[in-house]
Amino acid sequence: MEVPVLGPVILAASRSDQMRRFVSAAPGTKQVVDRFIAGETVDQVVPIVVDAADKGLEVTLDVVGEDITTREQSHAARDAYLELIDRLKDLGLGTKAEMSVKLSMFGQALEGGHELALANVRPVVEAAAAIGTTVTLDAEDHTTLDSMFAIHEELRKDFPQTGCVIQAYLFRTEDDARRLAANGSRVRIVKGAYKEPASVAYQDKAETDKAYVRILKILMEGSGYPMIGSHDPRLIAITQELARRAGRKLDEYEFQMLYGIRSDEHLRLAAEGHRMRVYTAYGTDWYGYFMRRLAEKPANLLFFGRSILTKG
Secondary structure: OOOOOOHHHHHHHOOOHHHHHHHHHOOOHHHHHHHHEOOOOHHHHHHHHHHHHHOOOEEEEEEOOOOOOOHHHHHHHHHHHHHHHHHHHOOOOHHHEEEEEOHHHHOOOOOOHHHHHHHHHHHHHHHHHHOOOOEEEOOOOHHHHHHHHHHHHHHHOOOOOOEEEEEOOEOOHHHHHHHHHHOOOEEEEEOOOOOOOOOOEOOOHHHHHHHHHHHHHHHHHOOOEEEEEOOOHHHHHHHHHHHHHOOOOHHHOEEEEEOOOOHHHHHHHHHOOOEEEEEEEEOOOOHHHHHHHHHHOHHHHHHHHHHHHHHO
16 A cells, blocks of 8 residues: 555544544545445445445455544444444355454553453454354554454464454564464455554655565465455566466455455456455544545545535
């Protein structure tokens, strides 16, 4: 995921309550939010899941929201995922509709947060397994990762298909990738979309891209299941070549892209026989997710700016 020159500024704004109020009130916001957010309710997102399946696509569903402040909110997040799983049950899609969760939304940053997040996410993973699907633990800023990986390891004891996410711009990630690949994990690799200091992360896009390829090679040569989170045509081509060299069949890895971005490419890859999963976010607390999408690509920010000017 690419962060342009303005990216750090936008990522800082994603934590600002004042900017949250401004962006939410801007006249063109809804038009742009609707591009990246599939809806606000389960009722709105279920038809999108069905439509994707009809087109040969798979989905991973994210109930947006991460900056919670109470244990009650963490329980509400758990219950929102359980409601989603209950609705997915009747669709019979199995792993074609999985879920992505942010442990911060499950209380990771609260007092006793590691244990709370594990206690909240476990019933979600159990319920997902009961309907034949699984859960992927999203990566957040670097301070949360040791907890996330420990929870991932704990969940995999009973639910080995539980996935996790690694971020190419962090210096630690090559070592994380070696460990996860050797353990046979499902691993989504992304470039990274949080504001990280130079002490822990590459600040240059070219260096991040090089790291991404090195990590991708580790995953492809390992015993796990790589999930390639990128819209970059060059990285997609490199993925296909590395998979060929590693002797992987088309169903032994998958591509993942965001809802609302390069939709034609989703269909093209699926038509070629690739597993193509669309990261589909929904819910009312969309601000943090939305701001990271703006930070990733200049085109997204320009689109938002034009929308505000047009509506203003």
